[in-house]
Amino acid sequence: MDDRSDSQVEQIAALLRExxxxxxxxxxxxxxxxxxxxxxxxxxARVFGIELEKSAVTAVDGRFTAGPLHGRTVNVKWYLKREGLVDMNERAALDYYLVLTGPASPAASSRGSVRPWCIESVYLFDVRQVQAELRARGVRIGTASSVRAAQWAAAEIYPRASNPMLLLRPEQAELLRLFALR
Structure with a gap:
């Protein structure tokens, strides 16, 4: 080991403490x-009016408490980059995936990149519909299921309102903008 290596280890340790x-x-x-x-x-939960489950171990994170999705179950995902993949569960009694994402990025090596803690887009996927479309394409449903760009575009609720199932009020969009990189 050299002095530079020791210095980098010390720097990383200090940053991790922060x-x-x-x-x-x-x-x-x-x-x-x-x-x-x-x-x-x-x-x-705070932006979309979701009552979270008491236990954080089920595939169902909570239920919508108002609006057209009142009572419907949801699994919330936050991917720091949108790489076209969604972790799915075929066995869960689930109605929707609500996916918060950072910037779009190809599913490639992460070497030399960062995963910023931000929200640039939000998507609402109807579980039955997206899984039926994946099965029709022969895509395996489970961890890192590959979702086509057209499916992402159709599911978008923020910043563009492509999915009419959940239209955001201005105050919801404003809360989401707080998490933007810029």
Whole structure:
């Protein structure tokens, strides 16, 4: 090992201490460990009126509490980049996937890139519809199911309102804009 290597290890350790402090503050607010899944669910609950399940281990994260989706079940995903993949579950009694994403990016090597904590787009997928379309294409349903660009476009509810199933009010869009990179 050389002095440069030691210096980099020290720098990383210091940065992780800073990150842990921020994560502790976020965890105190959301009352769950700071992960994309837990924070994404918390944000979605407040922006979209979702009552979260008490247990964070089921495929159903919660239910919509108002509007045209009242009572419908939802699984919330937060992907720091939109790479065209969605983790799906065929067995869950689930109505919708609500997917928060950062910037679009090809599913490629992550070497030299970053995954910023931001929300640039939000998508609402009808579980039965998207899974039927995937089966028709012969796509395996499970972890990292490949969703076509046209399906993403049709499911978009923010910033463009392509999916009429959930139209955002101006105050909801404003809350989501708080999480933009720019």
């Amino acid at each position: 990150r842990n402090t921020v994560d502790e503050k976020i965890a105190a607010i959301i009352q769950r460990p700071m992960t994309a899944g837990h924070l994404g669910g918390w944000i979605a």
